[in-house]
Amino acid sequence: MFVSHLDVSSRCPLLSFVDIKWKLGVAMSSDTCRSLKYPYVTVTLKVADPSGQITDKSFEMTIPQFKNFFRQFKEMAAVLETV
């Protein structure tokens, strides 16, 4: 799900986190399904590549996916407390 992998190979340059934005929406209708009520979260990560060039990477998550996403950060925070 993350756009930068924690692998230091030269083929995949490590992008650094600049900022995060999110929004919550409900999908109402689409070309394949005319009647929806589907909540989702859109996250936009602002990242910088090693040269300093900034780009936006956006992705969407369903509510269950977002809950899992959130849990990862809670775990990271918990581990950092113990360090």
Added chain:
Amino acid sequence: MLLVLSEAQKADLGGLLLLGTAGLTASASRGRWGPPGGSAVVGGPGRAGPGPAAGPVAGSPSLVSAVGELGRLAVELLRRGAAPRACEAAARKLNIGAEAVQHGVEGLTYLLTESSKLMISEIDFQDSIHVLGFSDELNKLLFQLYLDNRKEIRRILSELAPKLPSYHSLEWRLDVQLASRSLRQQIEPTVTIKLHLNQNEDQSARVLQTDPSTLLHLIRQLEQALGEMKTNHCRRIVRNMK
């Protein structure tokens, strides 16, 4: 507008002279064209020359089928690329050297593609191949071959033009934005679009988002673009081009 044939192309097509002559000896292994040109005898309609006859006789129905056969090979070369086995089979059937057939077919492909590309007229076509010194019958057959295959060759050539990414399909979704990091308690309708594009067999997709009024504006702009086809200005130009 005349076709310009290079020396190599003239030599390739010169091999087709073998189709218009009679009385050649059947030695296909000597040199590029088989027997040296000196021993070729141009026969009259239906008359076999001295020595064992080989190759189709001028004026006979087999000249028609020989030209047709090589023409088929030439168009296949354009459609699918080289087919050495087909050339060898044709060489056996027509009693000419395999290399002669191959070079002849390559020359013929060039002749047909350049003629089709330029939409060359009958007069210009005949003037262009006059330098090859073929018989009238062979000239007529070649022109007919060009006319018969022109449409398909032009269709193939049209695919070689540079292409921008083209529309493949579109997915859309109507959403309502309820909250963001910076603003809560919203009801903002948005339209999310996934545009699928094709370029030379590569597929790509772009995701865009907009609000309904911008989408309406976009639709109006596209309708206006289509509507331009119906204006007098465009109608006049299209009419003059047809």
